[in-house]
Amino acid sequence: MDIQKLTNTVEELLAPGKGILAADESSGTIKRRFDSIGVESTEENRRDYREMLFRAPGVSEYISGVILFDETLRQNGADGTPLSKVLTDRGMVPGIKVDKGTQAIPGSPGELMTEGLDGLRDRLNEYAGLGARFAKWRAVITIGDSIPTSRCLDVNAHALARYAALCQEAGIVPIVEPEVLMDGEHDIDRCDEVNEATLREVFAQLSRQGVALEGMLLKPSMVLSGNKASDRACAEEVGEKTVGCFMRSVPAAMPGVVFLSGGQADDEAIVNLNAVNLRAAQVGAPWVLSYSYGRALQAAPLKAWSGQAANVEAAQQAFHRRAMLSSAARQGAYVPEMEKELTGV
Ligand code: 13P
Numbered sequence: 001m002d003i004q005k006l007t008n009t010v011e012e013l014l015a016p017g018k019g020i021l022a023a024d025e026s027s028g029t030i031k032r033r034f035d036s037i038g039v040e041s042t043e044e045n046r047r048d049y050r051e052m053l054f055r056a057p058g059v060s061e062y063i064s065g066v067i068l069f070d071e072t073l074r075q076n077g078a079d080g081t082p083l084s085k086v087l088t089d090r091g092m093v094p095g096i097k098v099d100k101g102t103q104a105i106p107g108s109p110g111e112l113m114t115e116g117l118d119g120l121r122d123r124l125n126e127y128a129g130l131g132a133r134f135a136k137w138r139a140v141i142t143i144g145d146s147i148p149t150s151r152c153l154d155v156n157a158h159a160l161a162r163y164a165a166l167c168q169e170a171g172i173v174p175i176v177e178p179e180v181l182m183d184g185e186h187d188i189d190r191c192d193e194v195n196e197a198t199l200r201e202v203f204a205q206l207s208r209q210g211v212a213l214e215g216m217l218l219k220p221s222m223v224l225s226g227n228k229a230s231d232r233a234c235a236e237e238v239g240e241k242t243v244g245c246f247m248r249s250v251p252a253a254m255p256g257v258v259f260l261s262g263g264q265a266d267d268e269a270i271v272n273l274n275a276v277n278l279r280a281a282q283v284g285a286p287w288v289l290s291y292s293y294g295r296a297l298q299a300a301p302l303k304a305w306s307g308q309a310a311n312v313e314a315a316q317q318a319f320h321r322r323a324m325l326s327s328a329a330r331q332g333a334y335v336p337e338m339e340k341e342l343t344g345v
Pocket residue numbers: 022138177260261262263292293294295296
């Protein structure tokens with residue numbers, strides 16, 4: 001394992017004031033996003049939309065790397081330049097989603113396991129040849145009456161660790177993503193308990209399978225109330241509980257946490273990330289706490305674009321704005337007035 005190569009990539013991805021754009025929606029997910037704006041999900045439309053984001057003026061000040069779907073890593077932009085080169089020319093690191101989605105866990109109703117380990121070593125070598133320097137694998141943990149079960153945590157953590165070890169062998173930084181879904185009526189303490197159990201299992205498996213913590217990133221959920229909870233916790237409590245949970249379960253040798261937005265509204269994802277960073281500074285948390293947002297960065301530009309070439313500039317500005325606000329939050333420097341200044345309201 002070339003640890004120096006891995007830590008160099010980690011350092012680039014965690015560069016001050018920057019975070020990651022997750023633009024790796026699978027075919028089904030991007031179709032749902034396009035359906036919401038009445039655009040057909042053709043290969044060309046997907047290319048145009050993503051190229052528009054990658055070429056948005058000024059965003060590389062806030063975006064260090066972009067997670068791509070397999071199709072995008074192989075695609076050329078409208079002028080024939082490979083999209084991975086469009087990114088590297090602008091100082092952004094191309095990454096790749098390598099899991100193959102989820103399936104039901106046998107004998108565990110309502111729980112999912114992630115597939116994609118078969119043939120992964122060969123795929124990683126191919127992706128490295130195509131320019132990918134980091135990867136993502138998403139495991140899904142659902143909160144319900146008697147779930148998650150220990151079986152669910154075990155199979156998902158095991159797969160995450162096997163994926164991470166293979167990535168490091170190929171010189172690719174693994175982003176380890178155990179997403180605890182925010183769907184449900186549960187309160188923030190239940191989310192805290194499930195996140196802690198999940199993270200403990202994930203780091204136990206990473207250790208067992210020889211993964212170098214210095215050469216990886218963690219992409220977790222924040223500790224939040226369920227989206228249908230009657231009384232949702234405020235940002236300050238989210239900051240306190242999230243940092244507290246990680247202090248108990250995430251080793252200090254792991255350099256960076258890049259949160260997913262996970263269905264939070266885009267302003268909520270920013271306010272909460274800011275609160276997490278304020279709390280981290282108070283308690284001296286050892287990690288960089290940044291973002292790897294999909295929906296929270298893309299909801300505004302997707303809507304502004306709506307499939308019309310005439311809207312490209314407005315969509316790029318919308319993306320730039322969300323990236324800039326996320327960057328402020330990642331430094332604990334976000335204040336709501338920023339939204340007003342930017343929109344001129
Ligand atoms: P969201 O920020 O939309 O949750 O997406 C991040 C991601 O990569 C999920 O796997």
